[in-house]
Amino acid sequence: MKNSPSLLSRMFSGSLVLQIAIGIIAGAILGSVSQQAGTQVAFLGSLFVGALKAIAPILVFVLVAASIANQKKNAHTNMKPILMLYFFGTFAAALTAVVLSFIFPTTLELVAAQEVAAPPQGIAEVLNTLLFKVVDNPVNALVHANYIGILAWSIGLGLALHHASDTTKQVFLDVSNGVSQMVRFVIRLAPIGIFGLVANTVAQTGFSSMASYGQIVAVLLAAMLIIALVVNPLIVYYKLKQNPYPLVFTCLRESGVTAFFTRSSAANIPVNMALCEKMKLHKDTYSVSIPLGATINMAGAAITITILTLATVHTLGIQVDILTALLLSIVAAVSACGASGVAGGSLLLIPLACSLFGIPNDVAMEVVAVGLIIGVIQDSAETALNSSTDVLFTATACKAAEQA
Template sequence: MKESKFWKQYGSVLLLLGGILIGSLIGIFSPDTGKILKPLGDIFINLLFTIVVPLVFISITAAVGTMVNRKRLGKILGSTLVTFIVTGLFASALVLIWVQFFSPASGGDIELSTTEIDKTQSVSELIVSTLTVSDFYQLLDKSHMLALIIFAILFGLCVSMSGGDESPVGKLLKNLNEIIMRFVGIIMKLAPIGLGAYFANLIAEYGPQLLGDYGRSMIVYYPLCLLYVLIFYPLYAYFSGGKEGVKRMLKHIFTPAITAFATQSSAATLPVNKEACEKIGVPSDISDIVLPMGCTMHMDGSVLSSITKIVFLFATFNLPFTGIDTYAMSILVAICSAFVLSGAPGGGLVGEVLIVSMFGFPPEAFPLIATLGFLFDPMATALNASGDTIASMIVTRLVEGKNWLLQHSTNGSK
């Protein structure tokens, strides 16, 4: 009986870890086999990416369109933005303290190479291209996630003003939302095999590069992320729902974190986060808004990464990383670069260009932090994505009060 209960609660996580472990061992001991398994991993990742755009559009539109209380909608959106900014500031404070003791570039032996940086957009062009697209079909591209979120919110408001959940479109959206979540459930049953194959190829192809000149930076960054999780996740969860909030967070946070670490994509982890929030007891109208916004705008792991990269460049170019103005600029650039990151792997390049241009580093600096971005990305994405689940809990606490967990019975609490 106890074994059955344990397996019910943690079986999916154990299968996921088992798949990744087996895949990693294949990549280490039989690289050729790992590369052969690549198509299986790619199929699973493609399935996750394929469902992202309809999931974001339908979940947000359904949540906003069927919400009778528009005051609640405003409170959710306001609480979401405040949560994203405050947690980003906490992450910034931690990394600024950490790098005073552990420099990511001390003892490094990294050669500069000349790489031309693409022409960066002006601030106004960046805002326009981030918030909007020039044609409807571009909304179907996951790289325009923020524009899709804004479009979905506006569409949902129009549905709400045209009859809400009692209108034919409102009923259709509700049914589509149920269909999408069933689709997600089917995809996630393939996760142990898909992520195992993905990791087998990843280790086979890139494993040796992880032990090169950038080893010290990883030694500084990865424990920093772990420290953030150990200190702030329990505090956020306790603020959200007391001891029960911490208990449920610990029970359900691992699957999103592992999936994000393996896929290196907040967007691909969105379906998994949705399931985790449902099990924790976060109301669907809150998670349907917070999670899609979070996979583009809530990037605590990327904030930690950005400031670490900034300190790395200061040390590499023998510049002193001191002064309130330098710290303030680092926080501003880190949060801004995190806000413009897309949910897809490689989106950090935008933030890296921003770092180089804002601090006036030469073009040679770009390949340095672009390489760091590749090495930091798995852990940064794990924090970004799992942090969205935590953010959903915080927003629920701000919207519904401290006793919200008592008001929502969940499968995960049984």
């Protein structure tokens, strides 16, 4: 007589997507039925997000260094086409946001600014910050999850170890496989973590606080849906010359859903790494492109910056010509590349875009406060778009290289 599998073994062998869907539904029911119970299980979500954030910097550092150290000579990593897709996709998102903002002009009720962190004062400051992140102390970069610095040091170490002995390379490869195994374990806990996150969100907000900002939320979500379901598929079709939607929906389902609830591109790096492995993509490529994408591929952030800036412009009655709107798209795309990969990271770049129109900083900071109010939906959708697109463009470049 065979022993029936335990609940834990069934959980770890079942469909992760189905389990996450069950977690979402159960969390929403619990949060709506009992606010107290929904708040009490919030620690499950915090533990899950904390585990992802803890393992992600180590995963990126070890995986990138091991991949480069063990890379065969004359191997192609497809990074150039991926970078082109990242930058083009982000600019297309900003341009789409401009068009929608002109078709559906939105105004805001600007009353009083809330206390938020100081925003950057210009593009030069954003680029300067990025440059200094590259030369950050490697230990400090790991502790504070500075992925630009982590990438720089891991690439440098990988190149240095490229000519090391096979034994040394194998050690790094074994460590990389070990960390990857730990990541798989953490990801299997996603249904429990997302259950806690959803229950707490529904219990705390119930989404009622966003009723007065319905139009701005609708325009934001419409722009993100257009990018996710129209623009990105067109880009994929152009590269692969085949139906893009199976790949698009796979990325949205298996990367976008978890990113929606964790609200952190950085925390979703392990999820994206696991998805790339499942899709059998080139490891030397995705080990670099995924953490890089969590930093610079920010289509959702570009949409947020553009739409909230133009809403401020419309509120103040400022006239905008086509050239200025185009300039805003470029500024939003470049600024989005400097957005932090954490919840609400794009909002502090809104004053930078507002400065193009001479909007006072105190008014711009009120708009940041509005962004914080609608962040439950806006930031979740933004992160889902950003993170799923990282995998989508990486997979597109890898599959296009296979077809060539």
